[in-house]
Amino acid sequence: MAVSTAAAQVACSTCGHVFDDYDAASALPRLACPDCDSTGRAFRHDLNDSVEIHEQLAFKARHGGQKPFLEGKSGDSKSHDARWATVEQVVDRENNRYRKKVTDSRGNVIRDVDESLDSHRGYGSAKPKRPATPISNSQIN
Numbered sequence: 001m002a003v004s005t006a007a008a009q010v011a012c013s014t015c016g017h018v019f020d021d022y023d024a025a026s027a028l029p030r031l032a033c034p035d036c037d038s039t040g041r042a043f044r045h046d047l048n049d050s051v052e053i054h055e056q057l058a059f060k061a062r063h064g065g066q067k068p069f070l071e072g073k074s075g076d077s078k079s080h081d082a083r084w085a086t087v088e089q090v091v092d093r094e095n096n097r098y099r100k101k102v103t104d105s106r107g108n109v110i111r112d113v114d115e116s117l118d119s120h121r122g123y124g125s126a127k128p129k130r131p132a133t134p135i136s137n138s139q140i141n
C-alpha cells in the first residue's frame, strides 16, 4: 500500500480566494483576504491513497508421492521489468501439455503458449534440473 503526501490548500471561506502561500495563509493572527477582507479560512487536504493487492493461487495434483502430474498457478506475478502481470500456467504431465498465458495490467496478452511439454522443455521456468546437454553413456564410463 502506498500513500502519497497530502496536498494542502488554504482558501478564503467567504469568497473562495486561494492563498498561494499555505504557511502565511494558515498562520495566526490571520491576514485579511485581499479580495473581501475576511479572515475566515477553508483548509483543504487531498489524500491520494492507492492500494494494490496481488495474489497468486497455485495447485499441484499428485498420484501418491510422485512428481505432480498436474500443477499450475494463476495470479499476479512481478515480471523482470518490475511490472505486475497476470500469469495463468498449467503443466499437465499426464496429457503432455504446457499452457501459459501472461497478461499485463492493461489486459494485453504478453505471452500465450499452448504446446506439448516435450517441446516446451529446455527453456523458461520448466527448465529441467538435469544438465541441458545429456551426458551419453560412453562419456560416463
Ligand SMILES: [Zn+2]
Pocket (backbone or CB within 6 Å): 012, 013, 014, 015, 016, 017, 033, 034, 035, 036, 037, 038
Ligand atoms: Zn475572501
